[in-house]
Amino acid sequence: MINIVSTGPGQQDCMSYEAVEAIKQSDVIVGYKKYIELITPLIHEQEVFYNGMKKEVDRCKKALAFAKAGKTVAMVSGGDAGIYGIGGIMQEIVLEEQSDIEVRCYPGITSAHAAAAVLGAPIVHDSVYISLSDLLTDIEVIKKRLHAAGMGDFITCIYNPKSKGRPHYISMARDILLEYKDSQTPVGIVKNARRDNQEVYITTLQDMCDVPIDMSSMVIVGNGDTYVKNGKMITPRGYRR
Amino acid sequence: MINIVSTGPGQQDCMSYEAVEAIKQSDVIVGYKKYIELITPLIHEQEVFYNGMKKEVDRCKKALAFAKAGKTVAMVSGGDAGIYGIGGIMQEIVLEEQSDIEVRCYPGITSAHAAAAVLGAPIVHDSVYISLSDLLTDIEVIKKRLHAAGMGDFITCIYNPKSKGRPHYISMARDILLEYKDSQTPVGIVKNARRDNQEVYITTLQDMCDVPIDMSSMVIVGNGDTYVKNGKMITPRGYRR
Numbered sequence: 001m002i003n004i005v006s007t008g009p010g011q012q013d014c015m016s017y018e019a020v021e022a023i024k025q026s027d028v029i030v031g032y033k034k035y036i037e038l039i040t041p042l043i044h045e046q047e048v049f050y051n052g053m054k055k056e057v058d059r060c061k062k063a064l065a066f067a068k069a070g071k072t073v074a075m076v077s078g079g080d081a082g083i084y085g086i087g088g089i090m091q092e093i094v095l096e097e098q099s100d101i102e103v104r105c106y107p108g109i110t111s112a113h114a115a116a117a118v119l120g121a122p123i124v125h126d127s128v129y130i131s132l133s134d135l136l137t138d139i140e141v142i143k144k145r146l147h148a149a150g151m152g153d154f155i156t157c158i159y160n161p162k163s164k165g166r167p168h169y170i171s172m173a174r175d176i177l178l179e180y181k182d183s184q185t186p187v188g189i190v191k192n193a194r195r196d197n198q199e200v201y202i203t204t205l206q207d208m209c210d211v212p213i214d215m216s217s218m219v220i221v222g223n224g225d226t227y228v229k230n231g232k233m234i235t236p237r238g239y240r241r
Numbered sequence: 242m243i244n245i246v247s248t249g250p251g252q253q254d255c256m257s258y259e260a261v262e263a264i265k266q267s268d269v270i271v272g273y274k275k276y277i278e279l280i281t282p283l284i285h286e287q288e289v290f291y292n293g294m295k296k297e298v299d300r301c302k303k304a305l306a307f308a309k310a311g312k313t314v315a316m317v318s319g320g321d322a323g324i325y326g327i328g329g330i331m332q333e334i335v336l337e338e339q340s341d342i343e344v345r346c347y348p349g350i351t352s353a354h355a356a357a358a359v360l361g362a363p364i365v366h367d368s369v370y371i372s373l374s375d376l377l378t379d380i381e382v383i384k385k386r387l388h389a390a391g392m393g394d395f396i397t398c399i400y401n402p403k404s405k406g407r408p409h410y411i412s413m414a415r416d417i418l419l420e421y422k423d424s425q426t427p428v429g430i431v432k433n434a435r436r437d438n439q440e441v442y443i444t445t446l447q448d449m450c451d452v453p454i455d456m457s458s459m460v461i462v463g464n465g466d467t468y469v470k471n472g473k474m475i476t477p478r479g480y481r482r
Contacts, residue, residue: 006358012258013257013259014257014258014259014348015258016249016254016255016350017255017256017261018254018255020258056480080354080357081358082354082357082358082363083354083357084365084366085365087362087365088475088476088477089477090362091361091362091473092362092475092481095470095471095473095475105357105358105362106358107255107355107357107358107435108354109257109349109350110354113321113323113351116321116323116346116348117323117328117347120332120346121323121328121329121331121333121346123324124323124324124325124326124329125325125372125378126369126370126372126378126386128367128368128370128393129367129368129370130367131366131367136478136479136480137367137479144394145394147393148390148392148395149389151389151392152369152385152386152388153386154386154389229336230336232332234332234333234336236329236330236333238377239297239298239333239377240298240330
């Protein structure tokens with residue numbers, strides 16, 4: 001049995017009851033090191049297996065091996081495991097092996113939604129979610145999607161906005177969006193949303209790259225109606241029209 | 242004090258610990274009738290105010306009046322209050338009145354993510370979220386966004402896909418997406434995701450309108466890589482390349 005468990009920002013407050021139960025009642029917890037550390041208060045007698053970035057396939061194979069040995073596995077993933085999380089590859093590996101191991105998915109709060117709740121209500125209307133990581137996606141596909149996000153005047157949530165290996169992608173994203181959006185479009189950036197070391201910035205599309213951004217940041221670019229008032233970033237749904 | 246509380250699909254299992262606490266510790270619970278009914282087990286001594294669809298502005302004004310009278314209000318919203326939920330207009334009304342009432346937002350599991358966890362892992366890559374409701378959005382804007390969703394080969398999550406007043410919008414959406422996506426693109430449709438009366442359908446873009454769809458349905462259209470195997474709908478992130 002493999003439970004794919006979304007842990008949201010990480011602490012129990014922001015996790016669902018069923019996700020917490022699935023972790024508590026597992027024999028083994030498997031996950032990326034950072035996500036395991038965030039849920040330390042939930043770890044008691046369970047066995048723990050973790051590894052690092054780019055080891056996702058190995059991690060999933062390990063989880064499957066534990067499950068085949070009769071153990072109840074909690075494969076944990078920050079945010080929602082189904083949104084850029086481990087949920088996809090874990091299920092692909094079970095399907096490839098034609099294993100009859102049962103897999104259950106426990107949804108959670110993805111980082112864009114945790115960040116939005118901190119900023120105000122920036123994503124109340126139509127939105128797109130794009131990752132700038134080119135590890136698994138061709139940069140030309142990423143560019144095409146940024147253009148489509150601009151064309152559709154979508155609220156744009158940018159995952160994995162900046163890493164050491166690709167520091168300039170975020171300015172590329174800004175430049176593409178500037179082809180369609182006003183330079184004063186509000187942008188909210190939340191680093192470590194709903195974690196102890198949370199940082200919040202509200203800026204504009206033009207100036208967004210002046211704010212410190214890293215892989216723990218969520219960048220939310222507004223649509224043509226988004227405004228900032230009293231430190232809150234709001235995209236109207238249209239009730240006032 | 243107004244707590245904007247996301248209740249996800251509705252039952253406690255899928256709610257965050259902090260959301261449940263905010264409801265339990267409120268003096269008054271305010272919300273749309275259906276969302277209030279779903280959280281009945283959490284209602285004990287709290288006062289309750291509910292009303293119907295299209296009464297959102299009145300509901301928010303009522304919540305603000307309760308808060309001004311010194312009560313702790315839980316304004317509840319199904320899914321995530323910040324994703325097509327009451328979170329936006331509630332904050333707009335507080336800002337308009339220049340009230341110094343404190344507002345806190347409790348994020349939750351939006352219906353696309355609840356549905357995705359039921360279907361497998363359909364939204365693991367870049368995605369768009371579009372509502373087909375034209376109550377608050379011009380139909381031409383909706384069409385433009387559907388074209389952009391197709392152009393960008395995004396996974397496309399359709400909120401409010403069909404109501405009695407606009408039964409044909411879902412076939413319009415299908416037809417626009419068919420200009421860009423293969424007719425055999427997998428489509429997952431979940432009605433009442435993670436509620437007692439859940440219904441799950443996996444079909445294709447071409448045939449999606451043959452499935453019963455209503456306002457309680459979430460429609461998830463895959464991207465060019467999405468596949469169906471053993472009843473699971475999966476969009477690969479690319480780890481296998």
